[in-house]
Amino acid sequence: MDEDGLPIVGSGIDLTKVPAIQQKRTVAFLNQFVVHTVQFLNRFSTVCEEKLSALSLRIQQIETTLNILDAKNNTQEEGLQKTEVVTENVTTVAKDPRYARYLKMVQVGVPVMAIRNKMISEGLNPDLLETPDAPVPAWGDDGKAEESSDSESSFSD
Known part of the structure; x- marks a missing residue:
């Protein structure tokens, strides 16, 4: 026996004399566990989908902004290149x-x-x-x- 007075090898209880566990009570506990787990997972899934949707929208907004900035930058570069081409081809008074x-x-x-x-x-x-x-x-x-x-x-x- 250990310190608590329980046998070390086995419980010492004759399981044939112990009454059976009520099946209805066990099924009710399992049902409650499954329902709560499913509700938690549904809420978790909904929150994750909302956050992913918001993140996707934000990424699209950033991509749109980047495309606009890239288009403006390309336009400015083309303008600078045209200006450079024009200034290279035009003779100034000092060079004439x-x-x-x-x-x-x-x-x-x-x-x-x-x-x-x-x-x-x-x-x-x-x-x-x-x-x-x-x-x-x-x-x-x-x-x-x-x-x-x-x-x-x-x-x-």
Whole structure:
């Protein structure tokens, strides 16, 4: 026997003399356990589905936002690339040989009025001296060449 007075080898109870367990009571306990377990699992499943649905919606919103940002970024990059292409293909006043020598005269210190008069006499726009990074206008776009051609035609009448 152990400290509590129970036999070590067996219970010492003759099971044939013990009355049977009530089956209705056992079935009721099992039914209650199953019902509570199923209710818990249903609630747990519902909560998990709601959270997954909310997470899925949030992921879709983030993907949409990323797509919008990506589209904006691509548009901006294309705009920058077009601007770079345009600026690479356009000759500026400083790079045009017709205007470059006049800009050099300004740097050397030749009086600006003398340079302006010389440019007008050659049919160039003297206002472009102030904007050396501006694109060079096509022939006749600066207005000076057209005035000289108009004045020449007026003399021939």
